[in-house]
Amino acid sequence: xxxxxxxxxxxxxxxxxxxxxxxxxxxxxxxxxxxxxxxxxxxxxxxxxxxxxxxxxxxxxxxxxxxxxxxxxxxxxxxxxxxxxxxxxxx
Amino acid sequence: xxxxxxxxxxxxxxxxxxxxxxxxxxxxxxxxxxxxxxxxxxxxxxxxxxxxxxxxxxxxxxxxxxxxxxxxxxxxxxxxxxxxxxxxxxx
Numbered sequence: 001x002x003x004x005x006x007x008x009x010x011x012x013x014x015x016x017x018x019x020x021x022x023x024x025x026x027x028x029x030x031x032x033x034x035x036x037x038x039x040x041x042x043x044x045x046x047x048x049x050x051x052x053x054x055x056x057x058x059x060x061x062x063x064x065x066x067x068x069x070x071x072x073x074x075x076x077x078x079x080x081x082x083x084x085x086x087x088x089x090x091x
Numbered sequence: 092x093x094x095x096x097x098x099x100x101x102x103x104x105x106x107x108x109x110x111x112x113x114x115x116x117x118x119x120x121x122x123x124x125x126x127x128x129x130x131x132x133x134x135x136x137x138x139x140x141x142x143x144x145x146x147x148x149x150x151x152x153x154x155x156x157x158x159x160x161x162x163x164x165x166x167x168x169x170x171x172x173x174x175x176x177x178x179x180x181x182x
Contacts, residue, residue, distance in 0.1 A: 004156060006095075006097055007122075008124070008170075031097055031099045031154060032099040033097075034099075034125075034154070048167045048169060051169050052169050055170065060169070060170050061122055061123075061168070061169070062168070062169040062170055063121065063122060063166055063168050064166060064167040064168075064169075065158060065162055065166045066158075066165070066166070067156060067157075071156055071157040074157070075156045075157070076135075076139045076154070077152070077153070077154050077155075078139060078142050078146060078151070078155075079099075
């Protein structure tokens with residue numbers, strides 16, 4: 001399944017740890033605090049558990065939302081720092 | 092359609108303007124830099140145009156991703172600042 005993960009973490013070291021964890025699961029950073037990518041449902045569950053452990057006790061909020069591949073492909077992207085407008089590119 | 096909008100904006104006043112714009116379209120803040128909600132496709136297009144204008148010349152990145160209502164309802168949410176774990180609540 002494809003997922004988008006957005007996080008909001010006050011503590012720098014916890015925020016870095018969250019980003020590292022998401023990258024370790026093969027998700028791609030599509031924004032400063034947003035990752036996206038494809039993961040089997042079992043790994044999404046495992047990832048959620050890991051994020052729960054990583055953020056325990058921290059001022060953290062993480063959301064994992066299931067999305068369609070097509071929805072990612074046709075996402076509207078606004079901003080100058082883009083390779084190409086209109087899409088989220090997963091490699 | 093339901094959408095999730097995530098933004099990453101360097102300039103405070105532009106970031107505030109983006110948040111105000113999203114709220115003005117009836118979207119709900121579900122994280123510091125993430126809004127979600129339901130909008131007819133025509134209004135999503137209009138919103139994207141407005142965000143393009145608001146962020147013009149700024150160091151800004153905004154993503155609008157289409158999501159299923161069910162995906163929002165079953166989003167995994169991790170964090171202490173929650174009314175109830177497991178869901179994104181749209182009012």
